[in-house]
Amino acid sequence: MTxxxxxxxLIGGVISIIGYIITFLTGHEDMTNAMIIGFASMIVGFSLIFVGIKNYRDKQAGGSITFLKALKMGLLMSLITSTIYVFVWLIVFYNYYPNFAQQYGDKIVEQMREAGSTAEQINAQIAENAKVVEDYKNPLMVILYTYVEILWVGIIFTLLAALILKKKPKQNKEEFKAWAE
Known part of the structure; x- marks a missing residue:
């Protein structure tokens, strides 16, 4: 199982960072496209949770797996994938994109202005952006924000995989007959 x-x-982690690679190769000025590419690579990376659990169930566990064992496997795979994603983001952030929090916050405010948000709403967002920019000065907060960004996707995939792939062992007909008598 290990x-x-x-x-x-690990494979899921490598796939999840492909979004970073594509974004760098194509330029990351358009944050909307970067986010779409990033989440698409996360989804593909986390889809391996299904593959991993099914592979284990069918090839190593005799065709059956409990919900809890599938959940445990999926959560551990999610944690590995997410940790790789977080580690690479730390490298990218600190070496190539240190103004990310400010630029992202500015983009949100710009979109709010274009959408016709009120001055009160925009000012509230500016205050929230200032808090995030301040938080991003602390490496621990960068790590936490990044885990929050990706780990929930893995948890959803894990729950779905565990529900879909759980399978009780097939009982021998003669065992069933003996039990029924």
């Missing part, structure tokens, strides 16, 4: 978790968690 080998399956590590294998699929």
């Amino acid at each position: 080998k399956t978790i590590l294998t699929y968690g």
